[in-house]
Amino acid sequence: MGEEQPAILVIGGGIAGIQAALDVASQGFTVYLVERKPSIGGHMAMLDKTFPTLDCSQCILTPKMVDVARHPNVRLLTYSEVKDVKREENGFLVKVLKKPRYVKEDVCTGCGICAMHCPVEVPSEFNMGLGIRKAIYVPFPQAVPLKYTIDRDHCIRCRLCQNVCAAGAIDFDQQPEELELKVGAIIVATGFETFDARKIGEYGYGRYPNVVTGLELERIVSAAGPMGGHIIRPSDGKIPRRVAFIQCVGSRDKRFGNPYCSRVCCMYAIKNAILLKEHLHEVDVTIFYMDIRTYGKGFEEFYRRAEEEFGIKFVRGRVSEIEEDPETKNLRVIIENTETGEILQEEFDMVVLSVGLVPPKGVKELSKILGVPVDEYGFFVEKDIMTSPMETKAEGIFLAGTALGPKDIPDSVAEASAAAMRAVNYVVRRWKS
Amino acid sequence: METGTRAVDKLTKLLSKSRPEHCYQCGKCTSGCPAALHTEFRPRDILIMAQLGMTEELLKSKLIWMCITCFTCLDVCPRDVEPTEFMITLRNLAALRGIIPTVYRGEGSAILETGLAFRIPESRVKMRERYGLPPLPRVDAEPVRRLLKSVDFDKLIQRGEKK
Ligand SMILES: Cc1cc2nc3c(=O)[nH]c(=O)nc-3n(C[C@H](O)[C@H](O)[C@H](O)COP(=O)(O)OP(=O)(O)OC[C@H]3O[C@@H](n4cnc5c(N)ncnc54)[C@H](O)[C@@H]3O)c2cc1C
Ligand code: SF4
Numbered sequence: 001m002g003e004e005q006p007a008i009l010v011i012g013g014g015i016a017g018i019q020a021a022l023d024v025a026s027q028g029f030t031v032y033l034v035e036r037k038p039s040i041g042g043h044m045a046m047l048d049k050t051f052p053t054l055d056c057s058q059c060i061l062t063p064k065m066v067d068v069a070r071h072p073n074v075r076l077l078t079y080s081e082v083k084d085v086k087r088e089e090n091g092f093l094v095k096v097l098k099k100p101r102y103v104k105e106d107v108c109t110g111c112g113i114c115a116m117h118c119p120v121e122v123p124s125e126f127n128m129g130l131g132i133r134k135a136i137y138v139p140f141p142q143a144v145p146l147k148y149t150i151d152r153d154h155c156i157r158c159r160l161c162q163n164v165c166a167a168g169a170i171d172f173d174q175q176p177e178e179l180e181l182k183v184g185a186i187i188v189a190t191g192f193e194t195f196d197a198r199k200i201g202e203y204g205y206g207r208y209p210n211v212v213t214g215l216e217l218e219r220i221v222s223a224a225g226p227m228g229g230h231i232i233r234p235s236d237g238k239i240p241r242r243v244a245f246i247q248c249v250g251s252r253d254k255r256f257g258n259p260y261c262s263r264v265c266c267m268y269a270i271k272n273a274i275l276l277k278e279h280l281h282e283v284d285v286t287i288f289y290m291d292i293r294t295y296g297k298g299f300e301e302f303y304r305r306a307e308e309e310f311g312i313k314f315v316r317g318r319v320s321e322i323e324e325d326p327e328t329k330n331l332r333v334i335i336e337n338t339e340t341g342e343i344l345q346e347e348f349d350m351v352v353l354s355v356g357l358v359p360p361k362g363v364k365e366l367s368k369i370l371g372v373p374v375d376e377y378g379f380f381v382e383k384d385i386m387t388s389p390m391e392t393k394a395e396g397i398f399l400a401g402t403a404l405g406p407k408d409i410p411d412s413v414a415e416a417s418a419a420a421m422r423a424v425n426y427v428v429r430r431w432k433s
Numbered sequence: 434m435e436t437g438t439r440a441v442d443k444l445t446k447l448l449s450k451s452r453p454e455h456c457y458q459c460g461k462c463t464s465g466c467p468a469a470l471h472t473e474f475r476p477r478d479i480l481i482m483a484q485l486g487m488t489e490e491l492l493k494s495k496l497i498w499m500c501i502t503c504f505t506c507l508d509v510c511p512r513d514v515e516p517t518e519f520m521i522t523l524r525n526l527a528a529l530r531g532i533i534p535t536v537y538r539g540e541g542s543a544i545l546e547t548g549l550a551f552r553i554p555e556s557r558v559k560m561r562e563r564y565g566l567p568p569l570p571r572v573d574a575e576p577v578r579r580l581l582k583s584v585d586f587d588k589l590i591q592r593g594e595k596k
Contacts, residue, residue, distance in 0.1 A: 202465075202509060248459075253511035290459045320465030320509050336460035341475060343464055 006091055006184025006427045007032060011082055011366070014042020015061065016401025016412040017189035018068050023420035024187075025073035029427070032181055033068065034077045034096055036362075039143035040065055042191050046126065046215060048222040050409060051271040052302040058142060058224070065144040077179070078145060085369050091184040091396065091427075100174035102150035103136070107169035110138070110146035114161035114170070122154045124226070128216045130234070131226025136161050141224070184427035185396045187419050188380060190366065192357040192402040195250025195258065203249070205353060208324040209235040210331055213249075213355045214268055221275050231279050233350045235329040240283065240349035243276055244333050245269040246319050247289040251356030258377065262356035262406040266293045269354045270306045277310045286313040286346070288335055296408065315344070322351060357406040372397050379405045390419040398423045444526045451519035453483040455512040462506035462516050474499035476506050476516040483519070492527045498534050531593020541590035545581055548574035 010021045013035030021033045033040070047057035069076050077096055084095040120135035135154040138146060162170040194215050197205035205211045210233045212220070223229035233240045247269060251262040266289065273285045292314065294300045306312045316338050323332040331351050336343050359378030367374045372392045373381045380399050383391040390398050400419035401412035462476040463469050469476065474496050482491055491497055500520040507515050527533065540550045549572055561568070581587060
């Protein structure tokens with residue numbers, strides 16, 4: 001390779017991408033971290049507490065987000081997407097499209113005066129539509145970079161933001177910018193999306209306001225969430241007294257082409273059941289499951305504690321249907337307890353669907369751009385699951401985290417460090433020769 | 434209609450087309466089953482019995498006749514099993530053996546006689562008159578009878594009948 005020390009590209013700024021970028025950067029290599037959303041953080045930023053330790057998710061993640069943004073070797077490219085990758089003799093030539101924020105990143109101080117004056121309210125994606133943001137916004141207060149973005153689809157061009165911004169950061173004429181990067185290796189950490197529960201008609205998600213997903217519950221429970229950490233149900237703001245969790249929603253289900261287990265939903269349901277019990281002492285919580293899969297360190301103990309210490313009920317069986325009482329908006333869950341053969345029809349105030357993990361949108365396009373195949377579900381395929389799980393068949397391209405398949409944060413972080421090591425090894429080997 | 438050993442072979446093959454071995458006993462079929470709500474019938478039990486090789490027992494059991502073939506289980510099954518089809522095939526196999534519950538024999542002979550599965554009692558006809566409802570359409574049973582006889586249905590429903 002040439003004189004210059006090669007850089008490494010990381011695609012996806014979730015916990016896996018952040019960890020990979022930090023590890024590569026700390027070995028003295030330049031890293032480009034490309035994230036398509038306005039902020040890095042991924043799903044971990046949306047979680048309240050994390051299993052199995054019940055640590056505060058933001059408290060672990062935020063320092064890492066700040067570290068990666070401040071690292072002298074990291075170039076953060078948010079609100080950006082990889083458009084093209086060309087293999088060259090010495091690595092890759094990558095085209096990145098930086099979408100216009102209509103706010104100058106180098107001028108915006110993140111003070112938020114603009115959002116205070118913006119008259120347009122839009123359902124907040126970060127809060128799963130349970131709260132609102134403005135048309136000029138940061139997705140969440142700890143966003144990195146703390147730079148505002150104008151959502152042109154909802155902006156009414158009143159220009160109030162422009163009038164109040166003391167720094168003069170608003171720029172309605174901003175254009176998309178195309179960057180060309182030369183890199184020696186690529187790490188793909190594009191993560192996952194949650195299964196769209198609307199597809200399961202018999203559970204009524206999207207029609208019954210008190211049927212929520214696990215990710216929505218994370219936001220409801222969070223003290224920084226749209227309900228300020230008060231656990232209330234969406235239809236009438238009442239405190240729920242009876243809550244049911246339904247497992248394997250969109251996982252282990254051939255009807256939707258997802259026969260696989262999503263691995264984290266048993267644990268996150270147990271976690272949230274415990275949090276509900278801690279917040280509301282009088283709540284009854286039942287988890288309807290097929291198998292409880294607690295495969296990690298300390299996980300089985302966590303499950304046992306939920307049952308024995310917190311009195312959470314576990315009933316084995318898959319719910320066939322949820323019916324809503326149109327007046328009270330309470331929900332009737334119909335289920336066979338497969339351990340007794342009894343058919344139960346129980347009423348709950350709120351039902352939480354433990355939605356599974358599926359590949360994020362745009363994964364097929366990215367697969368083509370990179371020349372790295374995805375499996376029948378859309379997860380990236382490793383070179384060899386036993387001996388080179390972080391590598392791909394395309395030389396110089398590595399994988400980490402849920403982009404490969406469902407997994408939890410500890411595994412995503414471990415893989416990110418492994419992928420970083422492999423990528424650094426790869427560029428050093430070629431650079432020295 | 435084939436009613437001999439070839440039919441048994443065909444139906445036996447058809448059993449596996451419903452994929453009973455795919456069932457992982459989640460119970461989703463059973464919790465949605467209207468028949469299970471009122472009887473001891475559990476589609477899930479039928480499938481695990483099949484997995485355990487208990488087809489003989491199933492053929493002799495009255496359980497397989499309790500399914501009302503509403504197909505709800507087929508709609509919700511996460512494993513692509515077809516419990517309703519499975520039940521229908523089992524019934525056909527049982528019928529070939531002459532294992533037919535009396536009510537079903539009765540229905541069979543009613544169709545042969547009247548063209549309808551349900552014999553409408555005289556009292557019902559009178560009641561309609563009293564309420565001023567129009568008379569029921571007349572059913573010509575002959576074409577139905579001819580069709581069923583051509584496939585030996587009349588003989589099938591008499592199989593194994595205790596006289
Ligand atoms: C409800 C719920 C609760 C959970 N609770 C826990 C828990 O308590 N403990 C635990 O260990 N795990 C938990 N998990 C799992 C945890 O969220 C994941 O393990 C973790 O977030 C995976 O990180 P990641 O970086 O692989 O993916 P993500 O967090 O999804 O990050 C991927 C990033 O890549 C970006 N991206 C995607 N495509 C592109 C592209 N084409 N170009 C550029 N950027 C792109 C995305 O915008 C995103 O920022 C939970 C999951 C859910 C759904
Ligand atoms: S982790 Fe649990 S809830 Fe999720 S798919 Fe696997 S078994 Fe089902």
